[in-house]
Amino acid sequence: MEPVEIPGGKGRLTLRPDGLLHLQWDERIVVEGADAKAAMAKVNELCQGTPHPMLVDMASTKATSREARAVFSIPCDANRIALLGSSPVDRLLANFFLGLHTPPCPTRFFTSRSEAMAWLVDSTDEGWTPGSGDMRRRGLS
Numbered sequence: 001m002e003p004v005e006i007p008g009g010k011g012r013l014t015l016r017p018d019g020l021l022h023l024q025w026d027e028r029i030v031v032e033g034a035d036a037k038a039a040m041a042k043v044n045e046l047c048q049g050t051p052h053p054m055l056v057d058m059a060s061t062k063a064t065s066r067e068a069r070a071v072f073s074i075p076c077d078a079n080r081i082a083l084l085g086s087s088p089v090d091r092l093l094a095n096f097f098l099g100l101h102t103p104p105c106p107t108r109f110f111t112s113r114s115e116a117m118a119w120l121v122d123s124t125d126e127g128w129t130p131g132s133g134d135m136r137r138r139g140l141s
Contacts, residue, residue, distance in 0.1 A: 001014060001015050001016070001017070001046075002014070003024070004042055004046065006023075006035065006038050006039050006042055007038040007041075007042075008034060008035050008038050009026075010025060010026050010029045010031065010035050011023060011024055011025040011026055011029075011035070011039065012024050013039065013042045013043065013046065015046045015047070015052065019052050019053070020052065020053055020054070020055060020117075020120060020121075021043060021046070021047070021052050021053065021054035021055070021078060022054070022055050022057070023039060023043075023054060023055070023056045023057065024057045025056075025057065025058055025060070025061045026060070026061075027060040027061075028060065028061070028062045029061055029062060030061070030062050030063045030064070030065065031061055031063070031064040031065065031068045032065045032067065032068055033065055033067030033068050033070070033071055035068060036064075036067070036068035036069075036071035036072055037071050040071060040072075040074065040076045043076045043077050043078055044076055044077050046077075047076075047077030047078075048077075049077065050077065051077050051078065051079035052077060052078060052079065053078065053079060053080040053081075053082070053120035053121065054078035054080070054081050054082070054120075055082050055084055055113075055116055055117070055120060056081060056082065056083050056084065057084045058083055058084065058085050058090055058093070058094075059084060059085050059086040059087070059090060060086075061090075061093075063093070064093060072103070073102060073103060073104060074104065075104035075105070076104070078105060079105050079106075080105055080106050080107075080119075080120055081103065081105060081106070081107040081108075082107075082108055082109075082110055082116035082117075082119055082120050083107065083108065083109045083110065084109075084110050084111075084113060084116050085109060085110075085111060086111055090109075090111075091109060091111070094109035095109070
């Protein structure tokens with residue numbers, strides 16, 4: 001499937017033939033609440049009620065607003081989320097998000113695309129429930 005533009009023009013979402021969602025934010029943008037809502041609406045639209053794992057490429061974003069972080073805590077049709085970053089700032093943003101908000105599904109931060117992809121297709125996350133304090137979610141890569 002071809003990438004679908006996120007309303008607001010700050011990113012694209014693709015549902016790949018292998019069933020993986022890929023959310024790619026544009027370079028140096030600030031993700032605001034409206035952007036997060038638009039992205040999650042597109043996720044639900046593409047998935048049509050069937051959950052899929054999702055890779056969120058945040059490596060080049062500048063920041064994510066407080067409202068956007070709250071929106072990302074609301075359940076959508078993503079059943080596992082790998083946050084892919086490349087810098088200490090990305091890691092800090094992911095730690096901040098995961099420390100303040102309970103993700104609606106297993107969520108981890110990665111700096112390696114191949115490790116993120118491997119984790120997304122590994123369907124074993126025994127014992128994870130929202131708010132469980134899952135150590136893999138807290139112990140970021």
